Amino acid sequence: MTVTHQAETLETARTLLTRDTFARDCPGRAVMDQVMTRWATLILAALVTGPHRFSALATRVEGVSQKMLSHNLKALVRAGLVHRAVEPTVPPQVTYSLTALGADLAGPLCALIHWFGANAPALQEAQARHDATR
Amino acid sequence: MTVTHQAETLETARTLLTRDTFARDCPGRAVMDQVMTRWATLILAALVTGPHRFSALATRVEGVSQKMLSHNLKALVRAGLVHRAVEPTVPPQVTYSLTALGADLAGPLCALIHWFGANAPALQEAQARHDATR
DNA sequence: CGGAATCCCCGTGGATACTG
DNA sequence: CAGTATCCACGGGGATTCCG
Numbered sequence: 480m481t482v483t484h485q486a487e488t489l490e491t492a493r494t495l496l497t498r499d500t501f502a503r504d505c506p507g508r509a510v511m512d513q514v515m516t517r518w519a520t521l522i523l524a525a526l527v528t529g530p531h532r533f534s535a536l537a538t539r540v541e542g543v544s545q546k547m548l549s550h551n552l553k554a555l556v557r558a559g560l561v562h563r564a565v566e567p568t569v570p571p572q573v574t575y576s577l578t579a580l581g582a583d584l585a586g587p588l589c590a591l592i593h594w595f596g597a598n599a600p601a602l603q604e605a606q607a608r609h610d611a612t613r
Numbered sequence: 614m615t616v617t618h619q620a621e622t623l624e625t626a627r628t629l630l631t632r633d634t635f636a637r638d639c640p641g642r643a644v645m646d647q648v649m650t651r652w653a654t655l656i657l658a659a660l661v662t663g664p665h666r667f668s669a670l671a672t673r674v675e676g677v678s679q680k681m682l683s684h685n686l687k688a689l690v691r692a693g694l695v696h697r698a699v700e701p702t703v704p705p706q707v708t709y710s711l712t713a714l715g716a717d718l719a720g721p722l723c724a725l726i727h728w729f730g731a732n733a734p735a736l737q738e739a740q741a742r743h744d745a746t747r
Numbered sequence: 748c749g750g751a752a753t754c755c756c757c758g759t760g761g762a763t764a765c766t767g
Numbered sequence: 768c769a770g771t772a773t774c775c776a777c778g779g780g781g782a783t784t785c786c787g
Contacts, residue, residue, distance in 0.1 A: 587724045
């Protein structure tokens with residue numbers, strides 16, 4: 480990512496931010512609260528590599544309970560970010576995949592997760608330093 | 614953002630994602646859970662436009678309580694993303710601003726918020742359509 | 748002004764067990 | 768296999784009050 484481009488993105492975001500994103504009734508806020516939960520982000524990220532079945536997601540996203548997994552998947556399907564395909568066989572076989580909208584969101588989202596992965600050491604060190612200072 | 618570039622970002626994220634971001638003990642996970650709360654994201658975004666005082670943030674980020682504001686600010690300061698400057702005057706004057714690390718995070722974060730702002734209509738429509746179908 | 752402290756409610760989220 | 772249902776604990780989050 481070039482510096483120029485990042486500046487552009489930031490500028491665009493800024494003009495948008497100063498507009499209405501902070502308003503209590505901003506339409507984006509409601510959707511963000513539903514989709515930007517800690518599990519939903521990881522689930523979306525997991526689906527970037529391709530369609531997954533329920534149990535595959537359960538083992539891939541470590542630490543998530545079946546309840547939260549199904550709950551978040553329902554929310555994501557409702558938001559139009561994830562597609563649910565049911566194969567009418569026995570035993571039943573359900574496959575989840577990203578919709579076009581979901582794939583579009585995956586870009587910025589993965590960039591963010593990537594940032595946390597890359598800067599985790601710096602964050603931990605800063606946190607440890609702060610705790611020691613206090 | 615060019616398509617090529619987005620593909621690159623996605624590829625980088627993918628290789629990283631398949632590595633360890635999904636592990637339960639991934640160091641990034643803990644920090645993400647602290648920083649990626651619904652208020653912390655808005656607070657960080659609000660600070661992109663420059664330093665803000667406590668009350669300024671309280672009015673800017675609509676709907677946040679003083680408790681959650683101070684709580685999230687403490688967490689952000691601890692994570693090394695926000696700097697807290699105290700002016701020893703009466704009445705006291707505290708100013709919050711982004712650190713270098715925080716400003717770096719603001720890039721991907723604003724991109725994400727920007728996405729939600731831009732695609733809010735599509736999300737709402739998809740949601741309404743899904744609710745009508747069921 | 749900028750919080751810290753207290754009380755309290757309710758939603759999130761986990762563990763477990765059950766169903767189609 | 769892919770969920771749903773039930774119970775339960777914890778912490779998020781609001782309102783209020785008090786402090787430096």
